[in-house]
Amino acid sequence: MKRNDIAFQLHSFYNLSRYLFLKIEYTYNSEVEKHNITLPQLRVLWILGCFPGISQDRIAKIGCWTPPTVSDIIKILFQKKLIYREETSNKKTHTLRLTPVGEEKVLETKIKKDSNIALLKLLNKFTYKELELLLNTFKFAIITEDNKYILEYIERLNELELKFDFSDFSRDEKDYTKKLVFIYNLIRIFVLTIQAKHSNILIDCNLTYPQLRALNIIKAFPNITSSELSKIGFWSKSTANLIVSNLYKKQLICKQKGSVKNSIHITISDIGEAILSYDIKNNLQNIDIITPLKNLGNDLTYINSLISKMNHVVENDLINNIILRTY
Known part of the structure:
Protein backbone atom coordinates (compact mmCIF):
# COMPACT_ATOMS: atom_id res chain seq x y z
CA MET A 1 0.00 0.00 0.00
CA LYS A 2 1.20 3.51 -0.74
CA ARG A 3 2.19 5.56 2.27
CA ASN A 4 0.69 8.76 0.85
CA ASP A 5 -2.79 7.48 0.02
CA ILE A 6 -5.92 8.52 1.92
CA ALA A 7 -6.18 5.15 3.67
CA PHE A 8 -2.72 5.62 5.18
CA GLN A 9 -3.52 9.19 6.20
CA LEU A 10 -6.70 8.02 7.97
CA HIS A 11 -4.72 5.25 9.68
CA SER A 12 -2.17 7.87 10.76
CA PHE A 13 -4.76 10.40 11.92
CA TYR A 14 -6.50 7.90 14.14
CA ASN A 15 -3.35 6.46 15.70
CA LEU A 16 -1.67 9.83 16.19
CA SER A 17 -4.83 11.09 17.88
CA ARG A 18 -5.23 7.97 19.98
CA TYR A 19 -1.69 7.94 21.36
CA LEU A 20 -1.69 11.67 22.02
CA PHE A 21 -4.90 11.19 24.01
CA LEU A 22 -3.47 8.19 25.89
CA LYS A 23 -0.32 10.09 26.87
CA ILE A 24 -2.22 13.15 28.09
CA GLU A 25 -4.83 11.05 29.88
CA TYR A 26 -2.18 8.87 31.57
CA THR A 27 -0.16 11.78 32.93
CA TYR A 28 -3.32 13.64 33.94
CA ASN A 29 -4.65 10.65 35.84
CA SER A 30 -1.29 10.15 37.58
CA GLU A 31 -1.47 13.72 38.86
CA VAL A 32 -5.11 13.45 39.93
CA GLU A 33 -4.66 10.16 41.80
CA LYS A 34 -2.44 11.94 44.30
CA HIS A 35 -5.70 13.37 45.65
CA ASN A 36 -7.41 10.00 46.26
CA ILE A 37 -9.63 10.20 43.19
CA THR A 38 -9.43 8.88 39.63
CA LEU A 39 -9.75 11.00 36.50
CA PRO A 40 -13.10 9.42 35.49
CA GLN A 41 -14.48 10.17 38.97
CA LEU A 42 -13.20 13.73 38.78
CA ARG A 43 -14.63 14.09 35.28
CA VAL A 44 -18.10 13.29 36.65
CA LEU A 45 -17.58 16.00 39.29
CA TRP A 46 -16.67 18.44 36.50
CA ILE A 47 -19.82 17.53 34.58
CA LEU A 48 -21.97 18.03 37.68
CA GLY A 49 -20.16 21.30 38.36
CA CYS A 50 -21.03 22.47 34.85
CA PHE A 51 -24.59 21.14 34.87
CA PRO A 52 -25.99 20.63 38.39
CA GLY A 53 -28.87 18.16 38.36
CA ILE A 54 -27.90 16.59 35.02
CA SER A 55 -29.18 13.05 34.41
CA GLN A 56 -26.95 9.99 34.52
CA ASP A 57 -27.86 9.28 30.91
CA ARG A 58 -26.53 12.66 29.82
CA ILE A 59 -23.42 12.21 31.99
CA ALA A 60 -22.75 8.98 30.07
CA LYS A 61 -23.06 10.75 26.72
CA ILE A 62 -20.82 13.67 27.67
CA GLY A 63 -18.23 11.36 29.22
CA CYS A 64 -18.38 8.74 26.43
CA TRP A 65 -19.13 6.01 28.96
CA THR A 66 -21.68 3.22 29.11
CA PRO A 67 -24.57 3.69 31.59
CA PRO A 68 -23.26 0.86 33.84
CA THR A 69 -19.85 2.57 33.99
CA VAL A 70 -21.49 5.82 35.08
CA SER A 71 -23.54 3.98 37.71
CA ASP A 72 -20.36 2.46 39.15
CA ILE A 73 -18.62 5.85 39.26
CA ILE A 74 -21.68 7.45 40.89
CA LYS A 75 -21.71 4.78 43.61
CA ILE A 76 -18.08 5.48 44.45
CA LEU A 77 -18.68 9.24 44.55
CA PHE A 78 -21.57 8.66 46.98
CA GLN A 79 -19.32 6.52 49.17
CA LYS A 80 -16.74 9.31 49.19
CA LYS A 81 -19.50 11.82 50.05
CA LEU A 82 -18.60 13.94 47.03
CA ILE A 83 -22.15 14.06 45.61
CA TYR A 84 -25.72 13.85 46.89
CA ARG A 85 -29.23 13.43 45.52
CA GLU A 86 -31.55 16.39 45.77
CA GLU A 87 -35.31 15.87 45.73
CA THR A 88 -37.22 17.49 42.89
CA SER A 89 -40.59 19.18 43.23
CA ASN A 90 -42.55 16.01 42.44
CA LYS A 91 -40.61 14.11 45.15
CA LYS A 92 -40.42 11.03 42.91
CA THR A 93 -37.19 11.89 41.16
CA HIS A 94 -33.83 13.13 42.38
CA THR A 95 -31.06 15.15 40.80
CA LEU A 96 -27.33 14.79 41.40
CA ARG A 97 -25.30 17.63 42.86
CA LEU A 98 -21.88 18.21 44.38
CA THR A 99 -21.55 18.25 48.15
CA PRO A 100 -19.29 20.88 49.77
CA VAL A 101 -16.69 18.11 50.00
CA GLY A 102 -17.10 17.47 46.27
CA GLU A 103 -16.68 21.15 45.48
CA GLU A 104 -13.54 21.20 47.61
CA LYS A 105 -12.20 18.15 45.76
CA VAL A 106 -12.59 19.95 42.43
CA LEU A 107 -10.64 22.91 43.80
CA GLU A 108 -7.99 20.66 45.34
CA THR A 109 -7.30 18.79 42.09
CA LYS A 110 -6.88 21.83 39.83
CA ILE A 111 -3.70 21.57 37.81
CA LYS A 112 -1.01 24.16 38.49
CA LYS A 113 1.46 25.56 36.00
CA ASP A 114 4.37 23.50 37.37
CA SER A 115 2.46 20.23 36.96
CA ASN A 116 4.05 17.43 34.93
CA ILE A 117 0.99 16.62 32.81
CA ALA A 118 1.67 16.20 29.10
CA LEU A 119 -0.92 18.78 28.08
CA LEU A 120 1.17 21.61 29.55
CA LYS A 121 4.19 20.57 27.48
CA LEU A 122 2.21 21.80 24.45
CA LEU A 123 1.95 25.32 25.85
CA ASN A 124 3.01 27.89 23.22
CA LYS A 125 4.41 25.23 20.86
CA PHE A 126 1.87 25.91 18.09
CA THR A 127 0.31 28.95 16.51
CA TYR A 128 -3.30 29.83 17.21
CA LYS A 129 -4.01 29.21 13.54
CA GLU A 130 -2.67 25.66 13.87
CA LEU A 131 -4.69 25.04 17.03
CA GLU A 132 -7.82 26.36 15.34
CA LEU A 133 -7.29 23.99 12.42
CA LEU A 134 -7.03 21.02 14.78
CA LEU A 135 -10.04 22.16 16.77
CA ASN A 136 -12.18 22.54 13.64
CA THR A 137 -11.01 19.17 12.26
CA PHE A 138 -12.12 17.27 15.34
CA LYS A 139 -15.36 19.23 15.48
CA PHE A 140 -15.94 18.26 11.84
CA ALA A 141 -15.41 14.58 12.69
CA ILE A 142 -17.51 14.24 15.82
CA ILE A 143 -20.02 17.05 16.30
CA THR A 144 -23.55 16.50 15.00
CA GLU A 145 -26.91 18.05 15.77
CA ASP A 146 -27.46 15.29 18.32
CA ASN A 147 -24.36 15.98 20.42
CA LYS A 148 -23.74 19.72 20.26
CA TYR A 149 -24.16 19.73 24.05
CA ILE A 150 -20.58 18.37 24.17
CA LEU A 151 -19.32 21.75 22.94
CA GLU A 152 -21.42 23.44 25.59
CA TYR A 153 -19.80 21.25 28.24
CA ILE A 154 -16.23 22.04 27.12
CA GLU A 155 -17.02 25.77 26.91
CA ARG A 156 -18.56 25.67 30.37
CA LEU A 157 -15.57 23.70 31.72
CA ASN A 158 -13.24 26.45 30.52
CA GLU A 159 -15.53 29.27 31.62
CA LEU A 160 -15.70 27.93 35.19
CA GLU A 161 -11.96 27.07 35.14
CA LEU A 162 -12.59 23.71 36.79
CA LYS A 163 -9.44 22.02 35.46
CA PHE A 164 -6.66 24.54 36.06
CA ASP A 165 -5.48 26.89 38.74
CA PHE A 166 -4.51 29.83 36.53
CA SER A 167 -3.03 32.00 39.28
CA ASP A 168 0.53 31.57 37.92
CA PHE A 169 -0.42 31.80 34.24
CA SER A 170 -0.14 34.97 32.20
CA ARG A 171 -3.29 36.05 30.38
CA ASP A 172 -1.95 34.72 27.07
CA GLU A 173 -0.93 31.41 28.67
CA LYS A 174 -4.38 31.09 30.22
CA ASP A 175 -6.12 31.63 26.87
CA TYR A 176 -3.73 29.24 25.15
CA THR A 177 -4.25 26.54 27.79
CA LYS A 178 -8.01 26.81 27.44
CA LYS A 179 -7.63 26.24 23.71
CA LEU A 180 -5.56 23.13 24.46
CA VAL A 181 -8.24 21.92 26.89
CA PHE A 182 -10.83 22.29 24.14
CA ILE A 183 -8.75 20.30 21.64
CA TYR A 184 -7.86 17.63 24.19
CA ASN A 185 -11.52 17.05 25.06
CA LEU A 186 -12.48 16.80 21.40
CA ILE A 187 -9.66 14.32 20.77
CA ARG A 188 -10.80 12.29 23.76
CA ILE A 189 -14.36 12.11 22.47
CA PHE A 190 -13.13 11.25 18.97
CA VAL A 191 -10.91 8.40 20.21
CA LEU A 192 -13.42 6.94 22.67
CA THR A 193 -16.24 7.09 20.12
CA ILE A 194 -14.17 5.14 17.63
CA GLN A 195 -13.12 2.73 20.36
CA ALA A 196 -16.76 1.94 21.16
CA LYS A 197 -17.70 1.51 17.50
CA HIS A 198 -14.56 -0.46 16.70
CA SER A 199 -15.15 -2.77 19.68
CA ASN A 200 -18.56 -3.73 18.30
CA ILE A 201 -17.03 -4.62 14.93
CA LEU A 202 -14.26 -6.69 16.53
CA ILE A 203 -16.77 -9.03 18.16
CA ASP A 204 -17.00 -10.84 14.80
CA CYS A 205 -13.23 -11.37 14.93
CA LEU A 296 -10.05 16.59 3.69
CA GLY A 297 -7.70 15.22 1.01
CA ASN A 298 -4.18 16.68 1.12
CA ASP A 299 -5.10 18.83 4.13
CA LEU A 300 -5.16 15.66 6.21
CA THR A 301 -1.44 15.16 5.57
CA TYR A 302 -0.70 18.59 7.04
CA ILE A 303 -3.07 18.00 9.97
CA ASN A 304 -1.29 14.72 10.68
CA SER A 305 2.04 16.54 10.73
CA LEU A 306 0.69 18.82 13.48
CA ILE A 307 -0.57 15.92 15.60
CA SER A 308 2.72 14.11 15.00
CA LYS A 309 4.58 17.16 16.30
CA MET A 310 2.32 17.18 19.36
CA ASN A 311 3.22 13.55 20.04
CA HIS A 312 6.89 14.44 19.72
CA VAL A 313 6.54 17.35 22.16
CA VAL A 314 4.94 15.09 24.79
CA GLU A 315 7.66 12.47 24.19
Whole structure:
Protein backbone atom coordinates (compact mmCIF):
# COMPACT_ATOMS: atom_id res chain seq x y z
CA MET A 1 0.00 0.00 0.00
CA LYS A 2 1.20 3.51 -0.74
CA ARG A 3 2.19 5.56 2.27
CA ASN A 4 0.69 8.76 0.85
CA ASP A 5 -2.79 7.48 0.02
CA ILE A 6 -5.92 8.52 1.92
CA ALA A 7 -6.18 5.15 3.67
CA PHE A 8 -2.72 5.62 5.18
CA GLN A 9 -3.52 9.19 6.20
CA LEU A 10 -6.70 8.02 7.97
CA HIS A 11 -4.72 5.25 9.68
CA SER A 12 -2.17 7.87 10.76
CA PHE A 13 -4.76 10.40 11.92
CA TYR A 14 -6.50 7.90 14.14
CA ASN A 15 -3.35 6.46 15.70
CA LEU A 16 -1.67 9.83 16.19
CA SER A 17 -4.83 11.09 17.88
CA ARG A 18 -5.23 7.97 19.98
CA TYR A 19 -1.69 7.94 21.36
CA LEU A 20 -1.69 11.67 22.02
CA PHE A 21 -4.90 11.19 24.01
CA LEU A 22 -3.47 8.19 25.89
CA LYS A 23 -0.32 10.09 26.87
CA ILE A 24 -2.22 13.15 28.09
CA GLU A 25 -4.83 11.05 29.88
CA TYR A 26 -2.18 8.87 31.57
CA THR A 27 -0.16 11.78 32.93
CA TYR A 28 -3.32 13.64 33.94
CA ASN A 29 -4.65 10.65 35.84
CA SER A 30 -1.29 10.15 37.58
CA GLU A 31 -1.47 13.72 38.86
CA VAL A 32 -5.11 13.45 39.93
CA GLU A 33 -4.66 10.16 41.80
CA LYS A 34 -2.44 11.94 44.30
CA HIS A 35 -5.70 13.37 45.65
CA ASN A 36 -7.41 10.00 46.26
CA ILE A 37 -9.63 10.20 43.19
CA THR A 38 -9.43 8.88 39.63
CA LEU A 39 -9.75 11.00 36.50
CA PRO A 40 -13.10 9.42 35.49
CA GLN A 41 -14.48 10.17 38.97
CA LEU A 42 -13.20 13.73 38.78
CA ARG A 43 -14.63 14.09 35.28
CA VAL A 44 -18.10 13.29 36.65
CA LEU A 45 -17.58 16.00 39.29
CA TRP A 46 -16.67 18.44 36.50
CA ILE A 47 -19.82 17.53 34.58
CA LEU A 48 -21.97 18.03 37.68
CA GLY A 49 -20.16 21.30 38.36
CA CYS A 50 -21.03 22.47 34.85
CA PHE A 51 -24.59 21.14 34.87
CA PRO A 52 -25.99 20.63 38.39
CA GLY A 53 -28.87 18.16 38.36
CA ILE A 54 -27.90 16.59 35.02
CA SER A 55 -29.18 13.05 34.41
CA GLN A 56 -26.95 9.99 34.52
CA ASP A 57 -27.86 9.28 30.91
CA ARG A 58 -26.53 12.66 29.82
CA ILE A 59 -23.42 12.21 31.99
CA ALA A 60 -22.75 8.98 30.07
CA LYS A 61 -23.06 10.75 26.72
CA ILE A 62 -20.82 13.67 27.67
CA GLY A 63 -18.23 11.36 29.22
CA CYS A 64 -18.38 8.74 26.43
CA TRP A 65 -19.13 6.01 28.96
CA THR A 66 -21.68 3.22 29.11
CA PRO A 67 -24.57 3.69 31.59
CA PRO A 68 -23.26 0.86 33.84
CA THR A 69 -19.85 2.57 33.99
CA VAL A 70 -21.49 5.82 35.08
CA SER A 71 -23.54 3.98 37.71
CA ASP A 72 -20.36 2.46 39.15
CA ILE A 73 -18.62 5.85 39.26
CA ILE A 74 -21.68 7.45 40.89
CA LYS A 75 -21.71 4.78 43.61
CA ILE A 76 -18.08 5.48 44.45
CA LEU A 77 -18.68 9.24 44.55
CA PHE A 78 -21.57 8.66 46.98
CA GLN A 79 -19.32 6.52 49.17
CA LYS A 80 -16.74 9.31 49.19
CA LYS A 81 -19.50 11.82 50.05
CA LEU A 82 -18.60 13.94 47.03
CA ILE A 83 -22.15 14.06 45.61
CA TYR A 84 -25.72 13.85 46.89
CA ARG A 85 -29.23 13.43 45.52
CA GLU A 86 -31.55 16.39 45.77
CA GLU A 87 -35.31 15.87 45.73
CA THR A 88 -37.22 17.49 42.89
CA SER A 89 -40.59 19.18 43.23
CA ASN A 90 -42.55 16.01 42.44
CA LYS A 91 -40.61 14.11 45.15
CA LYS A 92 -40.42 11.03 42.91
CA THR A 93 -37.19 11.89 41.16
CA HIS A 94 -33.83 13.13 42.38
CA THR A 95 -31.06 15.15 40.80
CA LEU A 96 -27.33 14.79 41.40
CA ARG A 97 -25.30 17.63 42.86
CA LEU A 98 -21.88 18.21 44.38
CA THR A 99 -21.55 18.25 48.15
CA PRO A 100 -19.29 20.88 49.77
CA VAL A 101 -16.69 18.11 50.00
CA GLY A 102 -17.10 17.47 46.27
CA GLU A 103 -16.68 21.15 45.48
CA GLU A 104 -13.54 21.20 47.61
CA LYS A 105 -12.20 18.15 45.76
CA VAL A 106 -12.59 19.95 42.43
CA LEU A 107 -10.64 22.91 43.80
CA GLU A 108 -7.99 20.66 45.34
CA THR A 109 -7.30 18.79 42.09
CA LYS A 110 -6.88 21.83 39.83
CA ILE A 111 -3.70 21.57 37.81
CA LYS A 112 -1.01 24.16 38.49
CA LYS A 113 1.46 25.56 36.00
CA ASP A 114 4.37 23.50 37.37
CA SER A 115 2.46 20.23 36.96
CA ASN A 116 4.05 17.43 34.93
CA ILE A 117 0.99 16.62 32.81
CA ALA A 118 1.67 16.20 29.10
CA LEU A 119 -0.92 18.78 28.08
CA LEU A 120 1.17 21.61 29.55
CA LYS A 121 4.19 20.57 27.48
CA LEU A 122 2.21 21.80 24.45
CA LEU A 123 1.95 25.32 25.85
CA ASN A 124 3.01 27.89 23.22
CA LYS A 125 4.41 25.23 20.86
CA PHE A 126 1.87 25.91 18.09
CA THR A 127 0.31 28.95 16.51
CA TYR A 128 -3.30 29.83 17.21
CA LYS A 129 -4.01 29.21 13.54
CA GLU A 130 -2.67 25.66 13.87
CA LEU A 131 -4.69 25.04 17.03
CA GLU A 132 -7.82 26.36 15.34
CA LEU A 133 -7.29 23.99 12.42
CA LEU A 134 -7.03 21.02 14.78
CA LEU A 135 -10.04 22.16 16.77
CA ASN A 136 -12.18 22.54 13.64
CA THR A 137 -11.01 19.17 12.26
CA PHE A 138 -12.12 17.27 15.34
CA LYS A 139 -15.36 19.23 15.48
CA PHE A 140 -15.94 18.26 11.84
CA ALA A 141 -15.41 14.58 12.69
CA ILE A 142 -17.51 14.24 15.82
CA ILE A 143 -20.02 17.05 16.30
CA THR A 144 -23.55 16.50 15.00
CA GLU A 145 -26.91 18.05 15.77
CA ASP A 146 -27.46 15.29 18.32
CA ASN A 147 -24.36 15.98 20.42
CA LYS A 148 -23.74 19.72 20.26
CA TYR A 149 -24.16 19.73 24.05
CA ILE A 150 -20.58 18.37 24.17
CA LEU A 151 -19.32 21.75 22.94
CA GLU A 152 -21.42 23.44 25.59
CA TYR A 153 -19.80 21.25 28.24
CA ILE A 154 -16.23 22.04 27.12
CA GLU A 155 -17.02 25.77 26.91
CA ARG A 156 -18.56 25.67 30.37
CA LEU A 157 -15.57 23.70 31.72
CA ASN A 158 -13.24 26.45 30.52
CA GLU A 159 -15.53 29.27 31.62
CA LEU A 160 -15.70 27.93 35.19
CA GLU A 161 -11.96 27.07 35.14
CA LEU A 162 -12.59 23.71 36.79
CA LYS A 163 -9.44 22.02 35.46
CA PHE A 164 -6.66 24.54 36.06
CA ASP A 165 -5.48 26.89 38.74
CA PHE A 166 -4.51 29.83 36.53
CA SER A 167 -3.03 32.00 39.28
CA ASP A 168 0.53 31.57 37.92
CA PHE A 169 -0.42 31.80 34.24
CA SER A 170 -0.14 34.97 32.20
CA ARG A 171 -3.29 36.05 30.38
CA ASP A 172 -1.95 34.72 27.07
CA GLU A 173 -0.93 31.41 28.67
CA LYS A 174 -4.38 31.09 30.22
CA ASP A 175 -6.12 31.63 26.87
CA TYR A 176 -3.73 29.24 25.15
CA THR A 177 -4.25 26.54 27.79
CA LYS A 178 -8.01 26.81 27.44
CA LYS A 179 -7.63 26.24 23.71
CA LEU A 180 -5.56 23.13 24.46
CA VAL A 181 -8.24 21.92 26.89
CA PHE A 182 -10.83 22.29 24.14
CA ILE A 183 -8.75 20.30 21.64
CA TYR A 184 -7.86 17.63 24.19
CA ASN A 185 -11.52 17.05 25.06
CA LEU A 186 -12.48 16.80 21.40
CA ILE A 187 -9.66 14.32 20.77
CA ARG A 188 -10.80 12.29 23.76
CA ILE A 189 -14.36 12.11 22.47
CA PHE A 190 -13.13 11.25 18.97
CA VAL A 191 -10.91 8.40 20.21
CA LEU A 192 -13.42 6.94 22.67
CA THR A 193 -16.24 7.09 20.12
CA ILE A 194 -14.17 5.14 17.63
CA GLN A 195 -13.12 2.73 20.36
CA ALA A 196 -16.76 1.94 21.16
CA LYS A 197 -17.70 1.51 17.50
CA HIS A 198 -14.56 -0.46 16.70
CA SER A 199 -15.15 -2.77 19.68
CA ASN A 200 -18.56 -3.73 18.30
CA ILE A 201 -17.03 -4.62 14.93
CA LEU A 202 -14.26 -6.69 16.53
CA ILE A 203 -16.77 -9.03 18.16
CA ASP A 204 -17.00 -10.84 14.80
CA CYS A 205 -13.23 -11.37 14.93
CA ASN A 206 -13.40 -12.75 18.48
CA LEU A 207 -11.15 -9.91 19.55
CA THR A 208 -11.37 -7.12 22.10
CA TYR A 209 -10.20 -3.58 21.45
CA PRO A 210 -7.26 -3.80 23.91
CA GLN A 211 -6.21 -7.07 22.26
CA LEU A 212 -6.21 -5.38 18.85
CA ARG A 213 -4.11 -2.51 20.22
CA ALA A 214 -1.66 -5.00 21.71
CA LEU A 215 -1.37 -6.87 18.41
CA ASN A 216 -0.48 -3.64 16.64
CA ILE A 217 2.23 -2.87 19.19
CA ILE A 218 3.60 -6.42 19.05
CA LYS A 219 3.76 -6.26 15.26
CA ALA A 220 5.54 -2.90 15.43
CA PHE A 221 8.07 -4.15 18.01
CA PRO A 222 8.89 -7.85 17.44
CA ASN A 223 10.29 -9.71 20.45
CA ILE A 224 8.74 -7.20 22.84
CA THR A 225 8.28 -8.24 26.47
CA SER A 226 5.03 -7.97 28.42
CA SER A 227 6.59 -5.26 30.60
CA GLU A 228 7.52 -3.19 27.54
CA LEU A 229 4.04 -3.73 26.13
CA SER A 230 2.48 -2.31 29.28
CA LYS A 231 4.52 0.89 28.99
CA ILE A 232 3.84 1.48 25.30
CA GLY A 233 0.16 0.61 25.66
CA PHE A 234 -0.35 2.64 28.87
CA TRP A 235 -1.58 -0.45 30.72
CA SER A 236 -0.70 -1.80 34.14
CA LYS A 237 1.61 -4.83 34.08
CA SER A 238 -1.20 -7.10 35.25
CA THR A 239 -3.48 -5.89 32.44
CA ALA A 240 -0.73 -6.38 29.84
CA ASN A 241 -0.08 -9.90 31.16
CA LEU A 242 -3.77 -10.77 30.87
CA ILE A 243 -3.96 -9.44 27.31
CA VAL A 244 -0.86 -11.43 26.32
CA SER A 245 -2.30 -14.57 27.90
CA ASN A 246 -5.56 -14.25 25.96
CA LEU A 247 -3.79 -13.50 22.68
CA TYR A 248 -1.62 -16.57 23.15
CA LYS A 249 -4.66 -18.77 23.80
CA LYS A 250 -6.15 -17.50 20.53
CA GLN A 251 -2.86 -18.35 18.72
CA LEU A 252 -2.46 -14.71 17.64
CA ILE A 253 1.04 -14.38 19.12
CA CYS A 254 4.09 -16.56 19.68
CA LYS A 255 6.28 -16.65 22.79
CA GLN A 256 9.99 -17.35 23.05
CA LYS A 257 12.29 -17.48 26.06
CA GLY A 258 14.81 -14.66 26.19
CA SER A 259 18.46 -14.75 27.24
CA VAL A 260 17.64 -13.00 30.52
CA LYS A 261 16.28 -15.33 33.19
CA ASN A 262 12.44 -15.67 33.12
CA SER A 263 12.12 -13.18 30.24
CA ILE A 264 9.61 -13.97 27.51
CA HIS A 265 9.68 -12.31 24.10
CA ILE A 266 6.49 -11.96 22.08
CA THR A 267 5.97 -11.87 18.32
CA ILE A 268 2.82 -11.79 16.22
CA SER A 269 1.71 -15.03 14.52
CA ASP A 270 0.54 -15.42 10.93
CA ILE A 271 -3.04 -15.59 12.21
CA GLY A 272 -2.53 -12.35 14.12
CA GLU A 273 -1.03 -10.70 11.03
CA ALA A 274 -4.06 -11.71 8.97
CA ILE A 275 -6.46 -10.20 11.50
CA LEU A 276 -4.58 -6.88 11.54
CA SER A 277 -4.54 -6.75 7.75
CA TYR A 278 -8.27 -7.46 7.62
CA ASP A 279 -8.99 -4.82 10.26
CA ILE A 280 -7.13 -2.05 8.41
CA LYS A 281 -8.73 -2.88 5.07
CA ASN A 282 -12.28 -3.52 6.23
CA ASN A 283 -12.99 -2.05 9.65
CA LEU A 284 -11.43 1.28 10.57
CA GLN A 285 -12.15 3.16 7.35
CA ASN A 286 -15.82 2.20 7.50
CA ILE A 287 -16.46 3.68 10.95
CA ASP A 288 -18.83 6.57 10.35
CA ILE A 289 -16.85 9.31 12.11
CA ILE A 290 -13.71 8.38 10.14
CA THR A 291 -15.44 8.50 6.74
CA PRO A 292 -15.96 12.33 6.57
CA LEU A 293 -12.21 12.84 7.02
CA LYS A 294 -11.66 11.39 3.56
CA ASN A 295 -12.98 14.69 2.19
CA LEU A 296 -10.05 16.59 3.69
CA GLY A 297 -7.70 15.22 1.01
CA ASN A 298 -4.18 16.68 1.12
CA ASP A 299 -5.10 18.83 4.13
CA LEU A 300 -5.16 15.66 6.21
CA THR A 301 -1.44 15.16 5.57
CA TYR A 302 -0.70 18.59 7.04
CA ILE A 303 -3.07 18.00 9.97
CA ASN A 304 -1.29 14.72 10.68
CA SER A 305 2.04 16.54 10.73
CA LEU A 306 0.69 18.82 13.48
CA ILE A 307 -0.57 15.92 15.60
CA SER A 308 2.72 14.11 15.00
CA LYS A 309 4.58 17.16 16.30
CA MET A 310 2.32 17.18 19.36
CA ASN A 311 3.22 13.55 20.04
CA HIS A 312 6.89 14.44 19.72
CA VAL A 313 6.54 17.35 22.16
CA VAL A 314 4.94 15.09 24.79
CA GLU A 315 7.66 12.47 24.19
CA ASN A 316 5.39 9.99 22.42
CA ASP A 317 7.93 9.23 19.68
CA LEU A 318 7.21 5.51 19.33
CA ILE A 319 3.87 6.22 17.68
CA ASN A 320 5.49 6.84 14.27
CA ASN A 321 7.01 3.35 14.34
CA ILE A 322 3.65 1.84 15.24
CA ILE A 323 1.95 3.63 12.33
CA LEU A 324 4.59 2.73 9.72
CA ARG A 325 5.01 -0.88 10.81
CA THR A 326 1.33 -1.74 11.11
CA TYR A 327 0.03 -0.35 7.83
